[in-house]
Amino acid sequence: MSENPTAGLLVIGNEVLSGRTQDANTRFLATGLGALGIPLREVRIIPDVAPVIIGAVNEMRARFTHLFTTGGIGPTHDDITSECVAQAFGVPWEPHPEAMRIMAASYPSGDFNAARQRMATMPRGATLIENEASIAPGFTIGNVHVMAGVRRIMQSMFRTLERRLQRGAPIVSASVHATDLREGRIAEALGRIQAKFPMLDICSYPFERNGGYGVTIVAKGTDPAEIDQAIAAVTALIASAGHHPMEGEPA
Amino acid sequence: MSENPTAGLLVIGNEVLSGRTQDANTRFLATGLGALGIPLREVRIIPDVAPVIIGAVNEMRARFTHLFTTGGIGPTHDDITSECVAQAFGVPWEPHPEAMRIMAASYPSGDFNAARQRMATMPRGATLIENEASIAPGFTIGNVHVMAGVRRIMQSMFRTLERRLQRGAPIVSASVHATDLREGRIAEALGRIQAKFPMLDICSYPFERNGGYGVTIVAKGTDPAEIDQAIAAVTALIASAGHHPMEGEPA
Numbered sequence: 001m002s003e004n005p006t007a008g009l010l011v012i013g014n015e016v017l018s019g020r021t022q023d024a025n026t027r028f029l030a031t032g033l034g035a036l037g038i039p040l041r042e043v044r045i046i047p048d049v050a051p052v053i054i055g056a057v058n059e060m061r062a063r064f065t066h067l068f069t070t071g072g073i074g075p076t077h078d079d080i081t082s083e084c085v086a087q088a089f090g091v092p093w094e095p096h097p098e099a100m101r102i103m104a105a106s107y108p109s110g111d112f113n114a115a116r117q118r119m120a121t122m123p124r125g126a127t128l129i130e131n132e133a134s135i136a137p138g139f140t141i142g143n144v145h146v147m148a149g150v151r152r153i154m155q156s157m158f159r160t161l162e163r164r165l166q167r168g169a170p171i172v173s174a175s176v177h178a179t180d181l182r183e184g185r186i187a188e189a190l191g192r193i194q195a196k197f198p199m200l201d202i203c204s205y206p207f208e209r210n211g212g213y214g215v216t217i218v219a220k221g222t223d224p225a226e227i228d229q230a231i232a233a234v235t236a237l238i239a240s241a242g243h244h245p246m247e248g249e250p251a
Numbered sequence: 252m253s254e255n256p257t258a259g260l261l262v263i264g265n266e267v268l269s270g271r272t273q274d275a276n277t278r279f280l281a282t283g284l285g286a287l288g289i290p291l292r293e294v295r296i297i298p299d300v301a302p303v304i305i306g307a308v309n310e311m312r313a314r315f316t317h318l319f320t321t322g323g324i325g326p327t328h329d330d331i332t333s334e335c336v337a338q339a340f341g342v343p344w345e346p347h348p349e350a351m352r353i354m355a356a357s358y359p360s361g362d363f364n365a366a367r368q369r370m371a372t373m374p375r376g377a378t379l380i381e382n383e384a385s386i387a388p389g390f391t392i393g394n395v396h397v398m399a400g401v402r403r404i405m406q407s408m409f410r411t412l413e414r415r416l417q418r419g420a421p422i423v424s425a426s427v428h429a430t431d432l433r434e435g436r437i438a439e440a441l442g443r444i445q446a447k448f449p450m451l452d453i454c455s456y457p458f459e460r461n462g463g464y465g466v467t468i469v470a471k472g473t474d475p476a477e478i479d480q481a482i483a484a485v486t487a488l489i490a491s492a493g494h495h496p497m498e499g500e501p502a
Contacts, residue, residue: 013454014452014454014471015454015456015469016277016278016281016294017281017290017291017292017293017294018281018282018285018290018291018422018424018471019278019279019280019281019282019283019285019291020424020456020469021278021456022275022278023274023277023278024273026267026274026296027267027270027272027273027274028270029270030267030268030269030270031269031270032270034269034270039268039269040268040269040270041268041298042268042295042296042297042298042303043267043268043294043295043296044293044294044295044296045277045293045294045295046293047292047293048454052293074434074435074438074455074457075434075435075438076434076438076441076442076454076455077438077441077442077445077446077453078445078452078453078454078455111435111436113435113436113438113439114439115435115438115439115442116435116438118438119435150457150459152459171269173269173271183325183326183327184325184326184362184364184366184367184370185362185364187325187326187327187328187364187366187367187369188364188365188366190327190328191327191328191366194328194329195328201265201329202328202329203264203265203266203299203327203329204325204327204329205266205271205272206325206401208401208403218266218271220265220269
């Protein structure tokens with residue numbers, strides 16, 4: 001997995017930090033990027049505060065192959081992502097001719113007001129991320145992909161990006177679980193299995209359901225054959241601990 | 252709100268980044284901390300990778316009054332939060348006498364194995380965060396509060412912390428919404444209302460439901476009288492745009 005491209009995600013907006021909104025974009029993008037072979041390595045959720053946004057954009061775009069942002073590209077005063085990205089890149093923030101043309105053609109006469117024109121104002125050099133869910137496009141500049149925060153619009157923008165991004169080896173995973181088993185029982189032996197498969201991530205997740213409990217072990221990586229071998233080793237370990245290993249996640 | 256204590260949250264673990272798990276701890280802590288007057292200012296979701304954890308702990312504990320972490324304190328090889336926090340503070344990671352005593356007394360003879368003893372191994376100087384949901388406690392060192400990732404256990408640990416943390420002025424909010432209204436219609440005037448109330452966060456959230464659409468405006472801060480004034484101004488703005496303002500969030 002170490003040769004794959006990587007991704008960071010910056011969730012911009014006060015609504016997740018205040019607890020008003022349950023973030024759902026992270027899981028969608030984590031799954032979608034994993035399927036493209038571009039594993040998500042870090043998420044930051046930050047408020048609509050200019051120096052915080054500018055600092056995070058510059059730090060994260062340097063560390064990951066791609067940086068995705070969601071939120072803060074609407075027409076209101078708290079939507080400052082686009083101008084902050086321009087500042088982070090040190091380029092002018094100016095009307096984007098193509099975005100202006102698309103948006104002007106989509107609003108009734110007189111409705112394309114100054115607030116809405118801000119949504120067509122972008123860092124110089126931006127490429128549009130067209131989408132079918134909203135009039136206003138997102139944009140890409142350098143390795144930074146700026147998307148809406150509204151789930152339906154973000155997903156539509158990501159569908160456009162999917163076709164453009166260079167893929168890595170897809171991340172695949174397999175799992176095995178057992179009930180009535182605490183992870184502390186098998187933890188040491190599991191660490192030895194991880195050591196045998198350094199290219200995989202082998203993770204242990206306790207669960208509780210229907211009054212019972214158990215543990216799920218997940219092996220994740222880019223080599224399906226290695227994953228099969230690791231899962232076979234974990235299956236044997238669970239059996240040797242006197243428990244019944246079951247394929248996959250608990251129902 | 253600027254004089255209130257602040258909080259950062261570090262969500263540690265591969266499961267959220269891979270899309271396997273929907274993070275629910277952020278929303279719980281955002282709401283709980285807001286009620287204590289300790290607004291959550293940033294969340295980072297990072298993998299179980301030692302240098303990443305150590306770097307994030309040191310950066311965030313310097314920037315916020317409190318840093319909360321969730322995840323990575325179980326018995327398996329991928330649970331490395333505790334030793335990383337010790338390294339971040341530059342203190343030894345060693346058996347915590349009280350945690351060892353509590354845990355040894357809770358397991359049947361022979362079951363308190365080496366993997367489980369790792370859960371009682373902590374940075375020197377740590378104070379335990381007892382909880383009713385699990386045998387293993389969390390801990391506080393300096394301004395860093397290390398909690399479990401499993402939701403039920405994390406919530407129990409936070410209930411213990413709530414009684415210990417020094418509170419700020421509670422964050423309160425009020426909202427007004429209107430259907431058939433796009434935020435672009437009122438965005439400029441809303442910016443002027445925000446400028447009149449610099450101590451408040453006035454945010455605009457478009458919504459879609461039942462085939463219709465609209466916008467909710469939220470005013471948030473520590474002064475209820477200012478919030479009332481801001482909401483009155485927004486209500487008048489919506490009415491002047493020819494729409495019907497309704498109290499609160501859409502049903």
